[in-house]
Amino acid sequence: MVSFLQVDGLTKSFGDLVLFENITFGVAQGQKIGLIAKNGSGKTTLLNIIAGKEDYDSGSIVFRNDLRVGYLEQAPHYPEGLTVLQACFYSKNETVQLLAEYEQALVEDDTDKLNSLLERMDSLKAWDYEQRAKQILGELKIHNLEQKVESLSGGQLKRVALANVLITEPELIILDEPTNHLDLEMTEWLEDYLNRSTISILMVTHDRYFLDRVCSEIIEIDQKQIFQYKGNYSYYLEKRQERIDAQNAEVERASNLLRKELDWMRRQPQARGTKAKYRIDAFYELEKKAHQQREAGHVNLDVKASYIGSKIFEAVDVCKRFDDLKITDHFNYTFARYEKMGIVGNNGTGKSTFIKMLLGEVKPDSGHFDIGETVRFGYYSQEGLQFDEQMKVIDVVQNIAEYIDLGDGRKMGVAQFLNYFLFTPDRQHSYVYKLSGGEKRRLYLCTVLMRNPNFLVLDEPTNDLDIITLNVLEEYLRSFKGCVIVVSHDRYFMDKVVDHLLVFRGNADIKDFPGNYTQYRAWKEEQDQLKKQQEQALQSKQAPAEEKSRKPEKEVKRRLTFKEKKEFEALDAEIPALEAEKKELETAMSSGTLSTDELLAKSARISELMEELDEKTMRWLELSEWV
Incomplete structure (x- = not known):
């Protein structure tokens, strides 16, 4: 295999903290590698070093000459003033730069420059490129292409950056948490896209289904060293345990x-x-x-939640909308004691709003939530990460409580609790500002759990948490003697934790499903297949009479049907007409006499024509075999 990237003897430290030491690995053509390590071990730092955004102490990083590399950062940023479309074209790629020039010339109504760009646009097939960019943006639910990047949310910006990386068609793609801020539909689309692609991949992700289905090799950073596994995530789990x-x-x-x-x-x-x-x-x-010790990758915490009565909460005729967007419409639900519910759905369907209504942070337009008197909420929110950066980790948690009650007179102190959640004694006495983003998320989780709630509400708890911490949290929740609601796009996490789903399908359509996500997905596929079969049966009944009366021997000989013959004759006339129209448009666009609006309209029509010609030509070839 052709080597795309070779890392040799790489060492990186921050003061006396050594992240990794003398590590060596490579990425070859066609390889799809997942990078795993607990938070604070240097995953993002390693990707930044490879991408040339951070220095390192020693070692070497060598790329193949002229290799096209794309990098999706964990927190991407673009210069202010760029539109979404311009951000997608923000690249050193020649075709992308040409498109950026073309878009700018259109904005400035510079006819002379437009005319000089047209020939280059044709030679580089840039029309297809622009169309592909817009298609990828559509899959990632980015529709307002003129919106300024500084007005985007963090999640929207991450999706724009992902589109930017994908449309530049790199040979090697480096991805840092690509599924963060993607809903389930987008995650499954990206999973399928990368599976079908020949792109080489080096990726950090906490999404274990995504990792298992996309990556064929795993690299783990552990004890400052690299361990390599020639298999997917399932294979890694088995071989890591053996190690x-x-x-x-x-x-x-x-x-x-x-x-x-x-x-x-x-x-x-x-x-x-x-x-x-x-x-x-x-x-x-x-x-x-x-004296070497292995840190446990899981925990069995038998924590005694504070008493919770039989009445938890009841949603009574709850209605909520924002302008034309309906969140709930006369929604009713009675939550059961010890229920562990997952809430899933595409972005913008109202999952977080529903949670905030339950917690009293947002008021319904009508209806109400009736909460039981014994309920003590513990809320982990997407916006809740706020600490005094100058405090020590152990002090942050100790300010909440001195211990957590395990029941039967047993208590667990703060230090031991933090240790269970993978904060080593020296890390417990580190200042908050020294923690990685994932470690801060883990600390925030500890502050929520330390309050000893009996009803946990977790809004996207898996974002930025490493896989080891997710295992810890999953075990904690499975043994938690209270109620749980989880909003998450992490399919693996939902499968392990919840036994019931509310599926937000948009426009106040909420499906109550008794099972986990994989069971819901299987049920949905069955429903989709059944619907497809019903549609096919209906189409079959409506088929022309000559289709029904065809004799079996004619089907075996495979002659054109009357309908197909007419279609073939029509294509014979349509294809030359479309080609003539395309030629006329190209001549007009090269004339230098068109206004900006006319150029825009004709360039859009050319893109449509090319797609239509491809489709009709393929159909003509298919039919011509049976003439």
């Missing part, structure tokens, strides 16, 4: 040997001096190995 088991066995063997060597080392100096020096050196190596 940890082998390492633990080695540590145990080292501990047993250490006890014997310790007896020897404690003998009087005269006796030790007669022994070989290599044995003394080996002792210290054994000691180092014996």
Whole structure:
């Protein structure tokens, strides 16, 4: 395989904090690699280093000459003043730059410049390129192409940046959390797009279904080193456990040997001096190995939630709308004790608004939520990440409570609770400003759980959390003795945690589904298939009489039907007419006499004609085989 990227002996540290040391790996043509590590291990830093946005201490990074590389940052940004369409064309790619010039000439009504650009647009097939860009934007639900980038939300900007990366058609694409801010429909579209593409990929994502279905190799940063697995996420889980088991066995063997060597080392100096020096050196190596410890990747916290009565909440005739957008319309629901509900749906269908109505932060237009007296909400929101950056991690949590109640008189202190959520003792005494974005999200989660609520409401809790933390949270929620509502686009997380769904399908259409996301997806596919079969049956009944009366032997010989023959004759006339119209438009656009509006209209028509010609020519070829 052709090597696209080679990283050799790479080391990066911040002061005395070493993120990774002397790591080596490569990306070859066609490889699709997922990068996994817990928050704070340097995943985003590594991607930034490879993309040339951060320095490193030592090592080398080599790309193949003239390699087209696309990079989706975790928090992308563009110069102010750009429109969405211009941001999508913000690239060093020759075709993209040409399109940017063309768009600018249109805005400035510069006819001379437009005329000089037309020939280059034709030679580079830039008309197709622009159309493809708009199609990708449509799939990512970005429709207002003239909107300024500074007015976009973080999620919208991430989707624009993703479109920008995809339409430049790189040979190697580096993605940092590509599914953040994508709804389930968009995530599944992107999953399918990358699966069908021949693009090489180096990707960080917490979406485990996405990782499993797109990537064929996994790289893990652990203990400042790189471990590589030649398989998808499922294969990685299996082989990683084997590696940890082998390492633990080695540590145990080292501990047993250490006890014997310790007896020897404690003998009087005269006796030790007669022994070989290599044995003394080996002792210290054994000691180092014996004290290695594996941090648990999961936790079984049997936390006692505060008492919750049988009445949780009841939604009574709740109506809410924003202008023409309906969120709920006379919605009624009674929430059961200990229920674990997931809320899913496309962006903009009102999931977060529904949560805020339940919590009293947004008032319904009519109707109400009747909340039980014993309910104590714990709310993890998308906007809730606010800390005093100069405080230490342990102090942030200790300001909420000194301990968490485990029941039966047992208590867990703050330090132990933080340790369960993967904050090591030295990290607990770090200042908040030193934490990575994912570590801050994990700390925010700890502050919510430390309040000992009996009803957890989690709005997109999986964004920016690493896979190890997600495992911890999933185990916590599964054993949580209270109620849970989760709004999330993470299919894997929903499957593990919830047993019931509210599916927001837009315009106040809310489906109550008794199952997890995978079960809902299977049910939906069955419904779609059934609907398709019903439509086909209806079309079959409405087919022309000559279609029904065809004899079996004629079908075997596969002659054109009367209808197909007429279609073939029509195509014979239509294709030359379309080609003539295209030629006329090209001549007119090169004449230099058209206004800006006329140029725009004719260039749009050319794009339509090219698609129509392709479609009709393919159909003509198909029919011509049976003439």
